[in-house]
Amino acid sequence: MNGMLTLRDVHFAYADGTPALQGVSLDIPRGGKTAIVGANGAGKSTLFLTLNGTLRPSQGEIKLDGRLMTYGRRDLEQWRRQVGLVFQDPDVQLFSASVEQDISFGPLNMGLTEDEVRRRVEEALIATGTEPLRNRPVHALSYGQKKRVSIAGVYAMQPDVMVLDEPLAWLDPAGQQEILALLAQLHRAGTTLVMAVHQMDVVADWADMVIVLQAGQVIYQGAPQGVLAQQERLLSVGLTPPWPVQVFHDLRLAGLPLEGEPPLTRAALTEQIVRAWPKK
Amino acid sequence: MSGNFIVGQYIPGTSPLHKLDPRTKLIMVFAYTIGLFFLPTWLPVLLAGIPLGIAVYASRLPWRYLLLGLRPLWILLVITFLLHLLGGSSTAPPAPEDVWATLGPWTITGTGAATGFTTVLRLAWLFSAASLLTLTTSPMMVTHGLERLLGPLKRWRFPAHELAMMTSIALRFIPTLQEEMDKIIKAQAARGSSWRYGSWTRRAQALVALMVPLLLSALRRADDLAVAMEARGYQGGEGRTAHHPLQMTRIDRWLLIITALAGITIILWRWA
Ligand SMILES: Nc1ncnc2c1ncn2[C@@H]1O[C@H](COP(=O)(O)OP(=O)(O)OP(=O)(O)O)[C@@H](O)[C@H]1O
Ligand SMILES: [Mg+2]
Numbered sequence: 060m061n062g063m064l065t066l067r068d069v070h071f072a073y074a075d076g077t078p079a080l081q082g083v084s085l086d087i088p089r090g091g092k093t094a095i096v097g098a099n100g101a102g103k104s105t106l107f108l109t110l111n112g113t114l115r116p117s118q119g120e121i122k123l124d125g126r127l128m129t130y131g132r133r134d135l136e137q138w139r140r141q142v143g144l145v146f147q148d149p150d151v152q153l154f155s156a157s158v159e160q161d162i163s164f165g166p167l168n169m170g171l172t173e174d175e176v177r178r179r180v181e182e183a184l185i186a187t188g189t190e191p192l193r194n195r196p197v198h199a200l201s202y203g204q205k206k207r208v209s210i211a212g213v214y215a216m217q218p219d220v221m222v223l224d225e226p227l228a229w230l231d232p233a234g235q236q237e238i239l240a241l242l243a244q245l246h247r248a249g250t251t252l253v254m255a256v257h258q259m260d261v262v263a264d265w266a267d268m269v270i271v272l273q274a275g276q277v278i279y280q281g282a283p284q285g286v287l288a289q290q291e292r293l294l295s296v297g298l299t300p301p302w303p304v305q306v307f308h309d310l311r312l313a314g315l316p317l318e319g320e321p322p323l324t325r326a327a328l329t330e331q332i333v334r335a336w337p338k339k
Numbered sequence: 340m341s342g343n344f345i346v347g348q349y350i351p352g353t354s355p356l357h358k359l360d361p362r363t364k365l366i367m368v369f370a371y372t373i374g375l376f377f378l379p380t381w382l383p384v385l386l387a388g389i390p391l392g393i394a395v396y397a398s399r400l401p402w403r404y405l406l407l408g409l410r411p412l413w414i415l416l417v418i419t420f421l422l423h424l425l426g427g428s429s430t431a432p433p434a435p436e437d438v439w440a441t442l443g444p445w446t447i448t449g450t451g452a453a454t455g456f457t458t459v460l461r462l463a464w465l466f467s468a469a470s471l472l473t474l475t476t477s478p479m480m481v482t483h484g485l486e487r488l489l490g491p492l493k494r495w496r497f498p499a500h501e502l503a504m505m506t507s508i509a510l511r512f513i514p515t516l517q518e519e520m521d522k523i524i525k526a527q528a529a530r531g532s533s534w535r536y537g538s539w540t541r542r543a544q545a546l547v548a549l550m551v552p553l554l555l556s557a558l559r560r561a562d563d564l565a566v567a568m569e570a571r572g573y574q575g576g577e578g579r580t581a582h583h584p585l586q587m588t589r590i591d592r593w594l595l596i597i598t599a600l601a602g603i604t605i606i607l608w609r610w611a
Contacts (some may be wrong), residue, residue, distance in 0.1 A: 139572040151563040156478030156510040167580045168572035
């Protein structure tokens with residue numbers, strides 16, 4: 060398999076003994092859009108911190124581009140350049156005094172020329188729509204603005220893989236659409252995307268691969284259809300199926316003779332209903 | 340409210356003051372601060388407002404901004420003035436011709452009024468100069484200038500890069516910690532605890548109850564900060580992009596010469 064990032068039997072426990080990852084094995088396909096789902100506390104954020112070497116597993120191995128990662132300085136440098144991580148909590152990620160300064164932090168660490176740093180910062184400011192905020196102090200931004208700035212800070216590093224921890228949480232619908240549009244643009248440009256999401260509707264629309272985490276273990280990796288359509292299974296791990304799947308089951312219970320797999324999208328649901336509609 | 344005043348609030352612009360090298364501005368504010376404390380009486384201190392006025396004019400910022408910046412300070416200024424005015428500083432009985440009025444235990448003297456006025460002016464000028472610096476210099480440039488100024492000390496293993504980085508991080512987190520304290524105080528007040536009233540032991544307990552979560556949250560923040568910096572490839576100063584040397588223009592050089600001359604004049608005058 061052409062895995063960009065490959066994890067084999069990765070274990071991680073926090074200092075207080077909480078076992079957060081318990082034998083995770085997964086493959087992030089190159090150029091793919093992978094959604095990582097799981098209930099609160101399933102281990103998504105912990106997993107993400109291991110994906111760019113910020114947390115070091117107590118056991119197991121991680122391969123980037125087929126190369127086994129060690130935790131030497133050289134390796135880490137390369138790793139963080141290739142895998143960019145957008146934190147779940149922007150207040151944790153953003154620590155510089157101004158927006159522009161924060162965005163330039165990563166590129167400066169990469170030792171690029173000053174002109175190149177400036178060019179990338181400009182590009183990131185424009186692409187994420189944060190240009191008007193460039194001189195604002197970070198702590199005075201709204202939550203949604205902070206989210207964008209944290210994406211901009213990683214965008215400017217131009218990683219091959221961008222890992223985003225709940226980038227849509229707390230955003231209004233318009234804000235979510237804008238972030239999704241930005242991600243689509245990155246994806247077209249060849250960036251491999253990995254994102255933790257709670258809304259299964261978004262997963263159904265967006266992802267081409269889904270990984271389900273439960274209590275620190277991967278219980279599913281594969282196409283969205285394979286898991287999102289399974290209402291009972293999702294509910295049993297604390298997730299809510301996409302709304303078309305729910306409506307599909309409700310209609311069937313109410314006696315409408317729907318056939319086939321539960322649909323993931325509105326269009327597919329409508330089509331099934333029209334087909335099953337008692338003809339007059 | 341403590342929350343909405345921000346010392347680091349930069350206002351972008353293209354004025355002559357904005358264009359100065361950050362190092363020039365840092366040195367000038369530093370020299371100005373020291374100079375203010377060498378000036379002995381109210382008249383020279385008042386006159387020290389002139390260069391400040393010129394600087395404000397050169398910044399093309401509305402005067403309002405500076406006054407707004409002084410707003411959180413005004414209680415401090417009033418108290419300082421009153422303390423001096425009411426003779427808080429003198430130990431010897433005042434000369435009779437100096438006394439303006441007597442209010443019960445307090446004697447209001449001309450000297451008291453003058454020192455009060457001088458101290459208040461000093462504080463106001465100092466604070467205005469510092470805010471003028473942050474109003475016209477982006478935090479990035481402040482950090483950058485600071486790092487370059489302290490750079491020569493690296494030879495003696497002085498952590499210039501780390502210090503500059505810390506300064507900029509501190510600028511970022513002061514308001515956050517303030518907010519956090521506010522939140523904890525409110526959360527505790529909502530459950531009936533306050534260090535503002537009650538017996539001394541109760542107040543002390545409440546204060547400990549405030550400090551512990553504040554300290555814990557500061558420690559957790561420090562931890563998070565380390566993770567966030569590492570995740571974006573930070574491995575200390577070496578290997579980072581080296582900035583082009585900041586460019587001092589002729590104006591910068593002239594201003595530094597003038598600052599030096601003014602400093603020498605004040606020192607000679609005070610020694611003579
Ligand atoms: N710093 C920490 N110290 C100790 N335990 C932690 C720490 N961070 C997370 N945990 C624990 O590790 C487990 C996994 O947490 P993690 O944050 O990875 O979950 P998550 O899937 O991201 O959850 P959420 O959807 O709430 O963000 C949880 O049991 C959590 O309590
Ligand atoms: Mg999480």
